[in-house]
Amino acid sequence: MKLFNLRLLLVLSLLIAFGTVGSVWAESSNATPSVNLKTEQWTGHSFTFLALPADKQAAGYEIFAVDQATQGFEGDQSVRIPYAQHVGKQVTVSEVIPYPAGPNQQEFMVYMTVNDTREKLVGRTMRGQIEGLVLTDDLTKAKQQFLGKTIYPKFRELTGMYIPGSNKNPMAVPIPIGSPVTVVDVFAGNQSQEPIWLVVSVNGEKAILPIAYSWTNIPVTSWTGTQPWQDALFSEDPRQTLGWSHNVWYQIENGNVEPGMTKGQVLLSWGKPVRSEADDSIWIYANKKINFSSDVVDTVEDVSTNQ
Structure with a gap:
């Protein structure tokens, strides 16, 4: 009952802030196998905390413990959940509650539970996206599809890999467009728009090719009819297949x-x-x-x- 009252208070405070008090409805999902999940379909699905860029790690994730959420959404950065305790962990979405965020605009309160600690958290979408999370299933499928495989990037250079303990900044790795590289690792990156990093071997050097595997947790206005990773790479040799x-x-x-x-x-x-x-x-x-x-x-x- 206490948790329900906190949720109700939080949603009502947001509605009042936007000058609108109306009915609040929630749409549940049965964790369907759909690749591209809209925010209202997240219930029951697992997400993984991404790394954050170095300059954002001290501030933590813009996600809050449920009992501190009102303070957090009012701008108190001190109650953000800390980076070190959450990076790489998985959460399962328990509830998604929409609310009006302006004329003809809807956003969502997303409640989630940390899988190993059972910590109760809540985040608020902006343009249908919560920064710092990737659909865990996307990460799993990306590994299954690309790890150990040859791919053909659509770029002339890739970002070099940082070597731990090195004082050198990673250098760009030049590569002919559509030339073959081997994927040697796949892991969660630090950008929500392209949350998955394919680590590839290019002439003995390691480089990073960031991709999104699905459109989940990317603003719907960016969605297209093709899979998002196709903007970054060919899965077959284009010099053979395109003619x-x-x-x-x-x-x-x-x-x-x-x-x-x-x-x-x-x-x-x-x-x-x-x-x-x-x-x-x-x-x-x-x-x-x-x-x-x-x-x-x-x-x-x-x-x-x-x-």
């Missing part, structure tokens, strides 16, 4: 875009545009504009000459 000419690969490897290239080829060469216009037929980069005709590059213009 592109040697000239196309030469342009991509040298960071060029020319008429006749497809949108997929442009994305590999230049990455995502700053913005798109005219129903996605124009892509704008920092100083270039690409005009497409039927998803094929028609012209590439210097933006500065048109201003």
